[in-house]
Amino acid sequence: MTPIGYVRSPYTDTSQVPKGLGAKHDAEGELEILPEYEAGLTDIEGFSHLIVVWVFDRSGAAELCGKVPSDDSRPHGVFATRSPRRPNPIALTAVELLGREGRRLRVRGIDMLDGTPILDIKPYLSSIPEEKLRRGWLAEQRKLSAFSHQLSVTSLRPDKRQRRSTIAR
Amino acid sequence: MTPIGYVRSPYTDTSQVPKGLGAKHDAEGELEILPEYEAGLTDIEGFSHLIVVWVFDRSGAAELCGKVPSDDSRPHGVFATRSPRRPNPIALTAVELLGREGRRLRVRGIDMLDGTPILDIKPYLSSIPEEKLRRGWLAEQRKLSAFSHQLSVTSLRPDKRQRRSTIAR
Numbered sequence: 001m002t003p004i005g006y007v008r009s010p011y012t013d014t015s016q017v018p019k020g021l022g023a024k025h026d027a028e029g030e031l032e033i034l035p036e037y038e039a040g041l042t043d044i045e046g047f048s049h050l051i052v053v054w055v056f057d058r059s060g061a062a063e064l065c066g067k068v069p070s071d072d073s074r075p076h077g078v079f080a081t082r083s084p085r086r087p088n089p090i091a092l093t094a095v096e097l098l099g100r101e102g103r104r105l106r107v108r109g110i111d112m113l114d115g116t117p118i119l120d121i122k123p124y125l126s127s128i129p130e131e132k133l134r135r136g137w138l139a140e141q142r143k144l145s146a147f148s149h150q151l152s153v154t155s156l157r158p159d160k161r162q163r164r165s166t167i168a169r
Numbered sequence: 170m171t172p173i174g175y176v177r178s179p180y181t182d183t184s185q186v187p188k189g190l191g192a193k194h195d196a197e198g199e200l201e202i203l204p205e206y207e208a209g210l211t212d213i214e215g216f217s218h219l220i221v222v223w224v225f226d227r228s229g230a231a232e233l234c235g236k237v238p239s240d241d242s243r244p245h246g247v248f249a250t251r252s253p254r255r256p257n258p259i260a261l262t263a264v265e266l267l268g269r270e271g272r273r274l275r276v277r278g279i280d281m282l283d284g285t286p287i288l289d290i291k292p293y294l295s296s297i298p299e300e301k302l303r304r305g306w307l308a309e310q311r312k313l314s315a316f317s318h319q320l321s322v323t324s325l326r327p328d329k330r331q332r333r334s335t336i337a338r
């Protein structure tokens with residue numbers, strides 16, 4: 001495996017990258033492909049979205065079962081998380097292609113650090129429909145955090161309980 | 170990079186795997202994870218869909234710009250295709266998780282050959298909505314094939330032209 005290019009990102013430290021299910025990834029950046037791979041970009045402009053395959057090049061040792069920032073209640077298996085501490089430190093990000101200038105692809109939806117090595121780029125072709133997705137512990141976690149948000153709000157404003165619980169749902 | 174497991178698939182030759190945009194991938198098979206990585210599967214049962222990261226272990230040398238089976242009219246850059254002949258021979262497949270027995274995951278949507286090495290498994294968390302996707306040359310190609318299908322059908326059955334063209338659209 002050898003990099004085909006590198007990410008140009010506004011993020012230089014993992015603490016700057018939004019994390020967790022539902023985190024907004026609006027950051028713009030560039031996929032800078034090495035000159036020797038430029039021919040591989042032919043016709044890429046026609047696709048609205050791309051999948052970037054990249055390397056977690058600054059992650060710690062693999063951890064098969066551990067806690068993640070989005071849920072500190074119990075550990076999860078690494079293959080049930082997006083944790084960077086994986087046996088093979090490969091990451092995937094779906095980005096929106098904003099434009100191309102030669103071997104530079106301007107994209108939105110960056111969640112990589114600046115200088116991250118890119119292994120591959122693929123066109124994003126199809127999706128599993130939203131209504132067919134189950135998200136296991138992550139969905140539980142989201143329900144819990146909505147619930148605790150609701151609790152904290154309603155305990156402060158008991159008169160608004162009904163309206164708040166509707167919003168939280 | 171080292172395999173975390175292997176695919177058990179009904180396909181033993183690439184000619185058996187459905188190809189092209191819109192190809193149905195209903196084949197069932199197993200992701201057989203090696204014993205030393207089983208702990209990484211903890212909690213995976215809660216997810217309906219997984220992304221499997223695997224190796225094109227029987228593909229030819231990389232080809233930066235070449236023709237693909239779904240369009241023999243002109244070559245496309247490898248990063249604008251799902252061709253197996255990539256600089257880094259990494260493949261992605263979204264599968265539906267049907268069940269787990271220990272370190273064996275029963276899945277639907279297999280498009281790998283039997284014995285394919287698996288590098289990683291990630292939960293499928295979110296999708297780009299269908300209406301936001303543009304598919305470049307692949308969409309052109311689909312329109313063309315729908316159009317030529319329409320032509321061949323209407324030339325045989327001129328009386329049904331109006332109805333057929335509605336269907337083809």
